[in-house]
Structure formats: structure tokens, C-alpha cells
Amino acid sequence: MSETLARTPLYALHVELGGRIVPFAGWEMPVQYTGIIDEHMAVRKTAGLFDVSHMGEARVRGRDAAAFLDGIMTNDMATIRVGMARYTVMCQPDGGCVDDLIVYRLADTEFLICLNASNAQKDIAWMRSLVGHQQVEIIDECSAWAQLAIQGPVAEKVLSEVTALPLATIKRFGFLIGEVAGAAGCIVSRTGYTGSPGFEIYLPADSAEKVARALLAAGQPHGLVPAGLGARDSLRLEAHYPLYGHEISERISPIQAGLGWTVKFAKPAFVGREALHRQAEGGPSSSVILFSLEDRRIARQGAAVFAGQTQVGEVLSGTLSPVLNKPIGTALVAAGFADSRELTVDIRGLRLPLHIAVAPFVK
Amino acid sequence: MSNVPADLRYTKDHEWVKVAADGTATIGITDHAQAALGDVTFVDLPKVGQSFGHGDVFGTVESVKAASDLYSPISCEVLAANGDLNNSPDLVNREPYGGAWMIKVKVKNAAELASLLDAAGYSAIL
Numbered sequence: 001m002s003e004t005l006a007r008t009p010l011y012a013l014h015v016e017l018g019g020r021i022v023p024f025a026g027w028e029m030p031v032q033y034t035g036i037i038d039e040h041m042a043v044r045k046t047a048g049l050f051d052v053s054h055m056g057e058a059r060v061r062g063r064d065a066a067a068f069l070d071g072i073m074t075n076d077m078a079t080i081r082v083g084m085a086r087y088t089v090m091c092q093p094d095g096g097c098v099d100d101l102i103v104y105r106l107a108d109t110e111f112l113i114c115l116n117a118s119n120a121q122k123d124i125a126w127m128r129s130l131v132g133h134q135q136v137e138i139i140d141e142c143s144a145w146a147q148l149a150i151q152g153p154v155a156e157k158v159l160s161e162v163t164a165l166p167l168a169t170i171k172r173f174g175f176l177i178g179e180v181a182g183a184a185g186c187i188v189s190r191t192g193y194t195g196s197p198g199f200e201i202y203l204p205a206d207s208a209e210k211v212a213r214a215l216l217a218a219g220q221p222h223g224l225v226p227a228g229l230g231a232r233d234s235l236r237l238e239a240h241y242p243l244y245g246h247e248i249s250e251r252i253s254p255i256q257a258g259l260g261w262t263v264k265f266a267k268p269a270f271v272g273r274e275a276l277h278r279q280a281e282g283g284p285s286s287s288v289i290l291f292s293l294e295d296r297r298i299a300r301q302g303a304a305v306f307a308g309q310t311q312v313g314e315v316l317s318g319t320l321s322p323v324l325n326k327p328i329g330t331a332l333v334a335a336g337f338a339d340s341r342e343l344t345v346d347i348r349g350l351r352l353p354l355h356i357a358v359a360p361f362v363k
Numbered sequence: 364m365s366n367v368p369a370d371l372r373y374t375k376d377h378e379w380v381k382v383a384a385d386g387t388a389t390i391g392i393t394d395h396a397q398a399a400l401g402d403v404t405f406v407d408l409p410k411v412g413q414s415f416g417h418g419d420v421f422g423t424v425e426s427v428k429a430a431s432d433l434y435s436p437i438s439c440e441v442l443a444a445n446g447d448l449n450n451s452p453d454l455v456n457r458e459p460y461g462g463a464w465m466i467k468v469k470v471k472n473a474a475e476l477a478s479l480l481d482a483a484g485y486s487a488i489l
Contacts, residue, residue, distance in 0.1 A: 020401075031401075031428070032401060035401060035402050035456075036401055036402050036427045036428070037402045037427065038402075230401065230427060230428060234427060296404060296405035296425070296449075296452070297405055297407070297425060297430075298404065298405070298425055298427075298430065300429075300430065319427055320402075320404045320427050348407075348423065348430070
């Protein structure tokens with residue numbers, strides 16, 4: 001790989017904290033500090049602080065902003081109240097996913113959209129290509145913002161020590177804008193990607209280090225630890241949150257991914273509506289399942305899933321669940337096998353029974 | 364910095380070999396290897412009596428992040444495999460040169476031992 005990797009404003013802090021730096025989606029990011037399992041369990045029991053500044057941001061504003069977003073997103077956008085956010089998917093005409101996103105309504109005619117790092121520039125180009133004659137402006141703010149996620153049972157207590165914002169008044173998927181650790185203009189939202197309670201904080205890039213240090217200092221007595229992308233991945237998989245490029249992609253639609261709840265067919269028109277409607281009515285040709293294994297071997301991305309001697313699917317994500325202390329993962333399986341009790345997965349020539357889970361492994 | 368004990372031999376694949384005077388050897392993975400793998404969650408080891416040639420895959424070590432093959436540093440026959448790693452794969456992270464030995468073997472071709480790296484040679488490639 002010859003491309004230059006980007007660094008977040010917290011790169012020096014990661015190195016100082018002993019983070020192991022790896023390339024991820026074009027960025028040099030910490031995969032872990034002390035260990036993925038330790039950091040994972042800290043988030044479940046106390047709290048972890050993640051640098052997610054690699055995520056992208058775009059501001060969408062103008063008279064037609066809400067209508068524009070309703071036309072390109074699967075979820076309802078016009079009904080988001082100011083001060084609230086909503087998870088949505090942005091689809092291609094064939095129903096494949098361009099990205100999954102969180103849309104924050106800052107004002108009647110102004111939204112901030114959080115984009116996946118690997119898709120940020122693609123998303124912005126895609127949105128701009130769909131503006132047409134609508135009065136809407138799409139501003140690339142990827143380098144203006146840093147992002148921190150503070151996640152875990154003590155996250156709110158720690159955050160309350162460095163901000164005067166009334167955190168208790170923030171509902172799930174709600175947000176407030178204000179000062180955090182002396183940095184003005186931060187967006188504090190009760191959202192996350194771990195399955196544990198907590199907040200995501202959008203902050204001006206030049207304030208990131210000051211805020212991160214203040215949170216780490218305030219959190220240290222409460223058991224807050226810096227956490228890397230490794231724990232972020234195992235946490236999101238336990239909670240069955242999709243990761244773009246794995247559970248959703250240009251070839252896996254939100255209907256297939258089990259994200260039908262984000263697709264609002266009551267809207268008269270949005271990109272992908274017809275294809276998604278056909279899938280929802282007829283049933284998709286394949287769908288994503290969550291599974292666990294009674295073994296120590298991890299079924300990793302690409303591992304083949306079998307019904308008898310016939311391959312009926314493949315693993316999309318796999319890890320060890322630190323909470324269950326057994327391997328978990330997701331797989332894309334052909335129609336008719338999504339509740340099968342007969343599936344096996346091939347791990348280095350061994351066929352291990354795959355147990356389909358009906359609910360996420362953490363609530 | 365990684366710990367590289369002076370009394371062991373090494374491969375460029377980050378295995379260590381402790382050669383005994385009686386023609387046997389003990390094999391494991393190095394401190395550098397365990398640190399690079401991260402939390403080890405599973406170690407798949409061969410059965411007693413299995414034979415391997417120099418460079419053959421004799422097992423697998425899995426971490427949260429990846430599964431990695433274990434390569435036999437020498438031609439050998441397995442005399443024992445460390446059963447403690449079934450229940451405590453994390454020993455590999457905690458005691459790579461001690462409790463986390465992987466296999467004890469009979470050395471089939473003593474001449475191959477000369478191709479292993481000494482501690483200085485191994486440190487030089489880290």
C-alpha cells in the first residue's frame with residue numbers, strides 16, 4: 001500500500017498511551033492499548049474512551065435539505081426533531097447500501113451527517129450527484145471535526161465531570177451543543193456503537209487532545225480506559241450492529257441485513273425504494289444471521305457456511321465474544337436457512353455447528 | 364522491547380526452540396509473536412506421535428484478530444503437547460517462554476539445529 005495514511009488529531013496521544021497503531025480505512029488508528037479483551041470488558045463494566053475521529057462528517061443545509069435527505073435515505077428524515085438524530089441507510093437504486101449513517105438535525109434546514117471513514121468521500125460525491133435542482137448545499141466537514149466516543153456504565157458520570165451540559169436530559173439519539181472540557185461548540189449525543197450506554201462527542205479538531213486528556217483524567221478513578229478499534233469491533237458485533245463492508249455493503253441491502261426497520265416504504269419515493277420493496281415483499285435471496293459457536297476457534301470473514309454438503313453462505317464478521325467467552329459472528333445465508341438448526345461452518349477443514357442467535361448477545 | 368532469552372534458539376517465524384542434551388526439544392512462540400498477535404484465544408496443537416518436516420505447519424494460534432499457522436522449526440516427532448493451553452490460551456501472552464510451551468519433540472535431524480538463529484540473530488530481525 002503506497003497511499004499516505006491520515007492521522008487523527010489524537011495520534012500523538014495514542015502513541016504516548018502505548019496504543020498499537022494499524023492502518024484502517026486510510027487512517028493510522030490504535031487497534032488496542034493493553035488488550036482487546038480488557039478494553040472490551042472495561043466498556044461493559046466501567047467505560048472506554050475511543051478516538052473515532054476517522055469518521056467523516058458532512059453538513060447538509062438549505063431550504064430543501066429535509067426533502068432532499070428524505071429522497072436519498074431509507075429512513076424518515078423530515079420527521080427528525082431539531083436536537084435529535086436518526087440512524088439510516090443510504091441506498092443505490094438496486095437496494096445495495098452506499099453507507100449507513102447517523103443524521104443529526106441541527107435546525108429546520110440544517111443537518112450534520114456522520115459518515116463511515118471508508119465511505120466519506122464516496123458518500124459526499126453520491127449526495128452531491130443527487131441534488132439536482134433542489135436548494136441544498138453539501139459541505140465536507142471531515143477535517144473540521146474530531147470525534148470521541150465514551151461508552152460504558154460510568155460514561156455519563158465521567159462526562160458530567162467535564163461539562164456543565166445537562167446530560168440527564170439527553171434522550172437516546174438526542175444531543176446538546178455546548179462546552180466540554182473548555183472546548184466550545186461540541187455536539188454531545190447519546191449514541192454509540194458498543195451496546196453499552198454512553199455518548200459520542202463531535203468536537204472541533206483542534207480541541208480533541210485537550211478534551212480527550214480531560215476525560216481520561218476524570219475517568220481514571222472510575223475505571224475509564226482508552227479503547228481501540230479492536231474492542232470497538234468486538235463490542236459492536238456482540239450488540240449486532242452492522243459494519244459497512246461486512247453486514248451491509250453495495251451487495252447486501254438493509255432488508256437482507258435485518259435493517260428493514262430503517263426502511264420507510266410509507267415514503268412515496270427514495271433511492272432504492274422499488275428494489276427494497278420487492279425484496280421485502282418476496283423475501284430476499286439471502287440474509288444476515290448472528291451466530292455463536294461452542295468451540296474456541298473463531299469463524300472469520302469468508303469462512304464457508306454449509307447445510308449438509310452444500311455451501312449456503314459465508315461468514316461476514318467473526319470474533320471472540322469476551323462476554324460469552326465463545327466465538328460469535330455474522331453470516332450471509334441463502335433464503336430458507338436463516339433459522340436452520342443444521343448449519344455448520346468450515347474452519348480450516350473442520351465443520352463446526354453454527355448456532356443461530358435470535359437476539360443480540362448484549363442488550 | 365521484546366524479551367529474547369539468551370539460552371533459546373529461534374526462527375524468523377518467531378518460534379523458539381529449547382534444545383535438550385537428550386535429543387529432544389521444546390517449541391513455543393516468542394514474546395514478540397505473542398505481543399503482535401494480541402489476546403490469544405485458542406491454540407490448536409498436534410497429537411503425540413505426529414511427525415513434521417522442517418517448515419511444516421504443526422498447529423494454529425488464534426487471537427481475537429487473526430489465526431496464524433505455527434511452523435515446525437525442525438524435523439521432529441511430537442512427544443507431548445501442552446494441554447494447559449486448551450483451558451488457558453492466555454498463557455501464551457503471559458508466559459510465552461514458560462507455561463505456554465507448545466510441543467516437546469524428538470529431534471530427527473540434529474544438523475537442522477544449526478540453521479536456527481541465536482538470541483542475537485533473532486533480536487536483529489525484530
